[in-house]
Amino acid sequence: MNHFPQLTPIENKLKQIYQQSPKRSLQEPCDREDVMDVLLASYTITNDNNITKSLTTHIDEQTFILENMDISFVRHARYTPAFWHRHDFFEIIFVQNGTCTNYVLDRSIPMRTGDICIMAPDVTHSLSAFHDEDYIINILIRKSTFEQSFFGLLDSDTILSDFFKRTFYQTSEIPYLLFHSENDPVLTDLIERAYAECGQQKRYRKQMVNTLLSLFFINLFRRHEQHIEFSNIHLNSADENLMYILRYMQANFKTVSLKELSNLFNYSERQLQRIIQSATGHTFIENIQNQKMKLASELLIHSTLSVSEISERIGFQSLNNFRKIFFKYFNMTPSEYRRANI
Known part of the structure; x- marks a missing residue:
């Protein structure tokens, strides 16, 4: 996928309507009903049933993920009105080229080439990509598969595992994680291979795609754990030291003390207690x-x-x-x- 495709007939139609209707601000979040005329005018020019299914505001696993698969890849159609929707599976938004904005409740998350946003199920959001050069891949993952691949990777890291489980399951705030991978070729290659594998009718296709996803998560954490931007669920502001604090606790749990952490990371012990408990749901002890x-x-x-x-x-x-x-x-x-x- 080194060559980014030209606009499809649907995208051309969407772009035409967008350019002819500047006052409608189709790039801004809106209710589906407000742009249903645009969606129908554009999407009915194709007979692809999967595309018309995507016009719903709540999407379940069976809409896009085949019965015999755990993961699906959907390329986001450029110039699609940014209507609010949610789904009951995990979604990875990968910006392979260009930019987009992911709107979550009252927050706008700007994303650029190489950015990877992991969205929890049942989070209402909208995606805005309104340039020809924007190439956005949505990776849709069943809950059970995500838990096995993602949390399975962290199984031995109890402290980190508690943090991520709390992020995705134990908060009513905005559960997402944003990684700035700086267009990492290793991650791009794994996504491209999994995308290509999904589109082929080969033996062991499901197993191969799942394996590539596990490799993707391993490399994402190995290479970019320090590049996570948090959704401010746990802290008053995104704290770049959080992952280092949790990692240090994990690596030195036999001997580490709160005073040692305080001296090492230049926080008061009270601040550290708040940060750690907010992030993991547990006190330091x-x-x-x-x-x-x-x-x-x-x-x-x-x-x-x-x-x-x-x-x-x-x-x-x-x-x-x-x-x-x-x-x-x-x-x-x-x-x-x-x-x-x-």
Whole structure:
């Protein structure tokens, strides 16, 4: 997809109406009913049933994702009026070329070439792309597939996993994540390959597309975790240090203290408490203990270390304190837990 296609007949019609009706401000968010005449005048020139399905304000998985697939790719038609809509699947908006604006409630999110926006299900939004050079790919992903690919990647990172789950599921605000990938060729190549694979009737097509998506998420985090722009759900302003704080806690949970974080990131301890609890839904201590208990349970099942050795290994100075907290989490002693799970 190095060559961006010319406008399709539908896009030409949409562009013509847009240019002839400047007072209608079709590039601004609106209700579908306000632009239904434009949509019908443009989209009825094709017999593509999938396109006409997209004119609804609520789109379910079955509208665009084939029954035997988990992921679908839809190229956004340039000059489509930016009407409000929502869907019950995850969506990745990828700007392969040009610019667009993603409107979410009262917020406008400008996006440029290489930007990747992950949208949670059931979030009302509208997309505005009104230039010939705009090339926007929408990647539609079933909830179950997204959870397996995205959260599966973070399974061992309890603190980060809690943060992202809270972002997408436990807030009534604006759940999205925006990555500025700076037109990363690795990510572009993976999307192009998955897009091409979706359009071919090959054996193992579904498995190949899902695998490419998993590789996409791995590279997105490996290469651009520090380039996330948050939706201000958790913080008063987008905080570029948040991912570093959570990562540092994750990597050093056995020994890290709030005072150490305060000195390292130049926040007061009170500020850090607020940032961490807003981001993850847990206090600093709860995050650290959650991670320690997760590791303790794994070591009890998969190692022959004694309870006291495990307590020491995960950073407890007091064996009694370890036993007390473990019982609080699992309602059994470490020894009882080991016997019950082996």
